[in-house]
Amino acid sequence: MADVWIAGAGMTRIGRRSEPLQELMAEAALTALGAAGLEQPDALVVATMNPEEFVGDGNFASNVASYIGLAEVPAIRIETATSSGAAAFYAGFVQVAAGQRRSVLVVGGEKMTHLPTPRVSELIGRSIDPYERSYGATMPALAGLITRALIARQGITLREMAQVAVKNHANAARNPYAHFRDPVTVDEVLRSRMVADPLRLLHCCPISDGAAAVVLTAERTAVRVAGVGQGTDTLAVRHRHDLVSFRATQEAARSAFAAAGFGPERVDFAELHDAFASFELIALEDVGLVPPGKAGHITLDGETAIDGRLPVNPSGGLKARGHPLAATGLAQIVECVWQLTGRAEGRQLDGRIALAHSIGGLATNNWVTLLERP
Amino acid sequence: MIETIAASRCPRCHEMVAPPAMYCPRHPVRMVPARLPGVGEIVSFTTLHSPPEGFRSPLNLALVELEGGARFFCHGAQTRGLRIGSTVAIEAIDDVYYFSHIGALDRARLFWRRAGRAGDRVNAIARSVVKKVWKGTPRA
Numbered sequence: 001m002a003d004v005w006i007a008g009a010g011m012t013r014i015g016r017r018s019e020p021l022q023e024l025m026a027e028a029a030l031t032a033l034g035a036a037g038l039e040q041p042d043a044l045v046v047a048t049m050n051p052e053e054f055v056g057d058g059n060f061a062s063n064v065a066s067y068i069g070l071a072e073v074p075a076i077r078i079e080t081a082t083s084s085g086a087a088a089f090y091a092g093f094v095q096v097a098a099g100q101r102r103s104v105l106v107v108g109g110e111k112m113t114h115l116p117t118p119r120v121s122e123l124i125g126r127s128i129d130p131y132e133r134s135y136g137a138t139m140p141a142l143a144g145l146i147t148r149a150l151i152a153r154q155g156i157t158l159r160e161m162a163q164v165a166v167k168n169h170a171n172a173a174r175n176p177y178a179h180f181r182d183p184v185t186v187d188e189v190l191r192s193r194m195v196a197d198p199l200r201l202l203h204c205c206p207i208s209d210g211a212a213a214v215v216l217t218a219e220r221t222a223v224r225v226a227g228v229g230q231g232t233d234t235l236a237v238r239h240r241h242d243l244v245s246f247r248a249t250q251e252a253a254r255s256a257f258a259a260a261g262f263g264p265e266r267v268d269f270a271e272l273h274d275a276f277a278s279f280e281l282i283a284l285e286d287v288g289l290v291p292p293g294k295a296g297h298i299t300l301d302g303e304t305a306i307d308g309r310l311p312v313n314p315s316g317g318l319k320a321r322g323h324p325l326a327a328t329g330l331a332q333i334v335e336c337v338w339q340l341t342g343r344a345e346g347r348q349l350d351g352r353i354a355l356a357h358s359i360g361g362l363a364t365n366n367w368v369t370l371l372e373r374p
Numbered sequence: 375m376i377e378t379i380a381a382s383r384c385p386r387c388h389e390m391v392a393p394p395a396m397y398c399p400r401h402p403v404r405m406v407p408a409r410l411p412g413v414g415e416i417v418s419f420t421t422l423h424s425p426p427e428g429f430r431s432p433l434n435l436a437l438v439e440l441e442g443g444a445r446f447f448c449h450g451a452q453t454r455g456l457r458i459g460s461t462v463a464i465e466a467i468d469d470v471y472y473f474s475h476i477g478a479l480d481r482a483r484l485f486w487r488r489a490g491r492a493g494d495r496v497n498a499i500a501r502s503v504v505k506k507v508w509k510g511t512p513r514a
Binding site for chain 1: 437
C-alpha cells in the first residue's frame with residue numbers, strides 16, 4: 001500500500017447558514033483544492049447523511065460534482081449516518097493507497113437549520129433501530145440511558161460531565177469556524193433544561209449547517225495519513241452486551257493503531273465525537289487515550305483542556321464547533337490538519353500526531369483516523 | 375402474575391433477543407422462537423422531556439435485562455424509586471410493553487418457582503429481602 005498524504009483542507013463556518021447545501025460544499029471543496037494548489041482531482045467522494053429529506057435533492061455525488069464544476073470527475077457518495085464524513089475520508093484514502101488515483105477530493109456537508117427542530121430530530125432518529133424508535137427512543141433518549149449507566153457503573157459525576165461542555169465551549173470561543181463562540185459555566189450546564197434525564201440541553205450538541213473538505217494525494221506533503229480504522233456494532237442498543245463503552249470505537253481504534261504501527265501513548269491531541277458530553281468521556285477510554293475509569297477525573301483536572309497534557313476537541317468539538325452530520329468527520333480531520341501545519345490561529349497546539357474519532361448512528365459505525373506530521 | 379415475552383435464540387451463539395428477530399444480529403442464521411419470563415433487572419432508564427410526535431411528555435424508557443439473557447426495551451408509568459439493578463415486571467398493554475415495580479406477592483412466587491430445594495427457597499427469600507433493603511426498592 002502506498003503512503004497517502006493530505007494536500008489541502010478547507011471548511012465553512014459552522015452554524016445557521018442561509019446558503020444552499022451545494023454552495024456550502026463548494027466553499028469547503030474550493031478552499032481545500034486551493035490549499036492543495038490543484039484545479040481538478042482524479043476523483044471525488046461526497047458525504048451527506050440525508051440530502052433527500054433535509055434539502056430534497058438526490059443523486060448527490062453527481063449533484064455536487066456538477067455544481068462545483070467537476071461534472072467529468074468520477075464521483076461516489078458515502079453514507080454511514082453521522083460518521084459519513086469519516087467514512088468518505090476512508091473511501092478516498094483507499095483509492096489513493098491502492099494506487100488507483102493520484103488525488104481525491106473528499107467533501108462532506110449537511111444543511112438542517114431551515115427545518116423545525118422536531119422534524120430534524122425525527123430525521124436524525126431514523127438511524128436508530130426501528131423497534132426502539134417505535135417506543136419513542138431518540139438519540140438523546142438512548143444517550144440518556146447510556147449516561148445514567150455510565151454514572152452508576154463508572155462513578156462519573158455530573159460535574160465532570162458538565163466540564164466537558166465548559167471546556168469545549170471555551171475552545172470554540174477561539175475558533176472562528178465554530179457554531180458557538182460564547183463560553184458556558186458548570187452552573188449554566190447543570191441548570192440548563194433537562195432533555196433526557198440525566199442529560200441536559202448544554203450536554204448536547206446543536207443542529208448545525210456546514211461543510212468540510214480535504215484533498216488526499218499520493219505525493220508527499222506535510223501531513224501523512226498514519227491509519228484509518230472502522231468498527232461496527234448492532235443497530236439495536238438492546239442487542240449489545242455493554243452500554244458504557246462502544247465496541248465500534250474500540251475496534252476502530254484497534255485497527256487504526258495497528259495500521260499506524262504505534263499506540264495511543266504517541267497521540268498528542270484528539271478530536272472526539274462529543275455529540276453528548278458523556279460520549280467524550282467514553283471515547284477517551286475506548287480509544288485508549290486514558291485508562292478505564294479515569295476520563296472524568298482527568299477532564300476535571302484540566303488534562304484535556306487546550307493547555308493540558310492531552311488537548312481534546314481544540315476546535316470546540318461537536319458540542320460547540322457544531323455538528324453538521326456528514327461534515328463533522330471531515331471537520332475533525334480539517335482541524336487536525338490545521339493544528340499539525342500551524343494554521344489553527346488562536347488555538348494552536350504543538351503536536352505531531354493527531355487522532356480523530358467519529359460515531360455513526362448510536363455508535364453502530366465508528367471511525368478512528370490517525371494523522372502524522374513526519 | 376408474570377407474563378412471558380416472545381423472544382428468539384441464535385442456534386449458533388445461543389444469544390437471546392426480544393422481541394424475536396428473523397436473523398441473529400451477529401450471525402447470518404435464522405433464529406429459533408423462544409419465550410422468556412417477563413421479569414428482569416433495570417440496566418438503565420431515562421425520562422425524555424421532548425419525546426417525538428405521538429408520545430406524551432415526560433416519556434419513561436427503560437432497558438431491562440430479562441431472566442434468560444435478552445435485554446428488552448420498554449415504557450414505564452413512573453420511575454420514582456427506580457434504580458439500576460431494580461427488579462421489574464414487564465407487562466403488555468395493547469401490545470405495548472411497560473415495566474413496573476414488582477409486587478411482594480409476585481416476588482415471593484418468583485423465588486418459590488425458581489428455587490428447587492427447600493434450602494434454596496429459604497436462601498432465595500432471604501436474598502430477596504436483603505436485596506430489597508439494600509437497594510431501597512419501594513413496594514409496588
